[in-house]
Amino acid sequence: MGILDKAKQLGEKVNESVTAFSSDEVIANTVIKAVEKQEKVNAILKAKGSNYRVADIDLGMGIPPTVSFGVRRIDEITDGFGEGEAEGQALNASFD
Template identity: 60%
Template sequence: MALFDKAKELSGKVLDKTMAFSSDELIADTIIMSMKKQEKVNAILKQRGSNYRITGVDLEMGVPPKMIFGVRRISEEAQALEKRDGGVAE
């Protein structure tokens, strides 16, 4: 019976953690953090002359939570515009 009780206790902890991950404030903080990370990494990629940029971010609020970045190659036309305008091409 101790094994069953331990399993029940662990499932309760997982449920508590899942509920904590879904709080509105935590979700907002995670979105802000992921966007800052995207901007920093894209700046580094641009500085290093890379043809790739992070173009999207997916967040999975599970156990454990996941941050998934979508990476795409930027076109030569977009690179030319980026050089001309000094902006970030996507």
């Protein structure tokens, strides 16, 4: 097998991997796991009396896939509302 054949074979494997990573099921599972992690970390931060929360999640569906979390102060998240009210408004805004 020549070097071009090996390169073609490797390219096909990468293409299959990218297709598998971009499937709806994989994306949905990644979102669920990232949100679960965010909620657990926020509960720990709240229990420790921290003024910070994980407020943003960015998913990169590359090889390897990446998850990035953005941290904000509570007053930046709530912007004058109670913590629960601000979270509820953010959810409503994203589904409207």
